[in-house]
């Protein structure tokens with residue numbers, strides 16, 4: 001149904017890694033920015049205890065509903081609260097709705113150009129010791145490539161600069177401990193101090 005857009009779902013090795021991380025952390029209250037058809041959402045919901053919760057935010061409800069039968073079949077729909085909205089307004093609403101410092105874990109997988117803005121808001125929402133995971137922080141390896149634009153098509157190359165900027169921002173942020181994992185397309189884990 002989604003053609004080449006299907007590759008937007010995280011790969012299996014990343015989903016399995018994040019699932020084990022959630023269990024090690026005993027995460028209960030979680031958030032996902034960028035749901036698409038719900039593969040990483042389902043993987044997170046399955047990793048949470050029966051009273052765990054995940055709020056999923058995406059502008060595209062149709063994609064979420066495409067994957068919803070699989071979530072229902074897995075018996076975890078009750079853990080999910082899908083909100084169809086733009087991520088920035090959702091984060092402002094969560095801050096205004098007294099969710100400050102209550103999330104154990106957040107997975108960010110949408111709208112790479114706004115990662116720094118999301119980070120600033122998420123630092124208000126995540127508990128001390130909680131994890132914010134950012135996807136695609138190696139951006140197809142382009143962050144390590146020279147300016148030779150022949151290597152990759154322009155539409156993909158455009159995210160290289162914002163990703164480099166975000167990676168530098170995170171590396172210099174003393175409010176967190178961070179690491180870039182070289183699995184999948186690169187996942188940055190930030191532990192809030």
Ligand SMILES: C[S@@+](CC[C@H](N)C(=O)[O-])C[C@H]1O[C@@H](n2cnc3c(N)ncnc32)[C@H](O)[C@@H]1O
Nearest residue numbers: 008009010034036039040058059086087109110
């Ligand atoms: C890479 S896909 C998410 C894939 C999903 N995490 C998975 O692994 O199955 C990115 C999603 O972000 C959504 N998105 C893009 N910009 C957004 C924004 N500003 N606010 C909320 N969602 C957005 C798109 O609609 C798309 O479904």
